[in-house]
Amino acid sequence: MIVDERTITYLHSLELPESDMIEKIEQEALESHVPIIRKETQSFLKVLLLMKKPLRILEIGAAVGFSAILMSEYMPEGGHITTIENYEKRIPIALENIKRVGRKEQITLLEGDALEIMKTLQGPYDFIFMDAAKGQYIQYMPEAIRLLAPGGVLVSDNVLQDGDIIKSRFAVERRNRTIHSRMREYLYQLKHDDRLQTSILPLGDGIALSVRR
Numbered sequence: 001m002i003v004d005e006r007t008i009t010y011l012h013s014l015e016l017p018e019s020d021m022i023e024k025i026e027q028e029a030l031e032s033h034v035p036i037i038r039k040e041t042q043s044f045l046k047v048l049l050l051m052k053k054p055l056r057i058l059e060i061g062a063a064v065g066f067s068a069i070l071m072s073e074y075m076p077e078g079g080h081i082t083t084i085e086n087y088e089k090r091i092p093i094a095l096e097n098i099k100r101v102g103r104k105e106q107i108t109l110l111e112g113d114a115l116e117i118m119k120t121l122q123g124p125y126d127f128i129f130m131d132a133a134k135g136q137y138i139q140y141m142p143e144a145i146r147l148l149a150p151g152g153v154l155v156s157d158n159v160l161q162d163g164d165i166i167k168s169r170f171a172v173e174r175r176n177r178t179i180h181s182r183m184r185e186y187l188y189q190l191k192h193d194d195r196l197q198t199s200i201l202p203l204g205d206g207i208a209l210s211v212r213r
């Protein structure tokens with residue numbers, strides 16, 4: 001946890017509920033231990049979407065469709081979301097959830113490996129939300145930059161890894177070391193790539209907010 005629990009609880013207490021169906025989908029995801037975006041991240045995405053008003057959105061990591069559905073509530077009229085998921089058990093649930101909220105026209109779920117699918121996509125996208133396998137962000141990065149429109153926004157979630165990112169490699173559990181070093185490399189590249197301007201925020205589990213120059 002990056003921010004202390006009492007602060008998070010207080011911030012959550014200020015949040016207003018979404019529609020009954022979105023609340024239900026969130027609850028079902030949490031009850032079945034599907035990793036979905038936290039309340040703080042939800043709140044941040046909503047503000048970004050209302051500011052940026054992206055018409056074409058790409059999400060890497062749909063899980064059961066919760067964040068795509070939430071984003072579809074805050075994108076402008078005429079907006080469209082393409083989201084990618086490769087976990088067979090989650091795909092039918094995501095499709096069903098998209099149907100439940102009546103967003104089949106606005107949200108397209110592409111089934112398969114994110115990197116392979118990204119290579120086949122045509123840009124430009126105005127907004128990319130990266131929320132899939134953390135150890136693969138560094139591999140998605142060239143494709144994400146290729147797909148982003150000038151002025152487009154890239155949001156990468158879970159970049160501070162519950163605070164592990166600041167620890168030395170040897171203080172991190174052995175099984176997390178590869179992800180740790182790849183994420184450090186990713187953050188370094190985001191900050192040093194002159195095609196991007198990036199701010200890294202200790203929000204939720206850490207968010208990197210980048211703009212394509």
Ligand SMILES: C[S@@+](CC[C@H](N)C(=O)[O-])C[C@H]1O[C@@H](n2cnc3c(N)ncnc32)[C@H](O)[C@@H]1O
Pocket residue numbers: 035036037060061062063064065066067068084085086087090112113114115131132133136
């Ligand atoms: C954190 S969850 C996404 C949560 C979702 N964005 C939300 O907040 O509702 C990450 C998802 O990425 C998927 N994923 C991981 N690696 C992937 C890959 N290589 N290709 C496609 N999906 C992948 C996982 O199966 C998982 O469902």
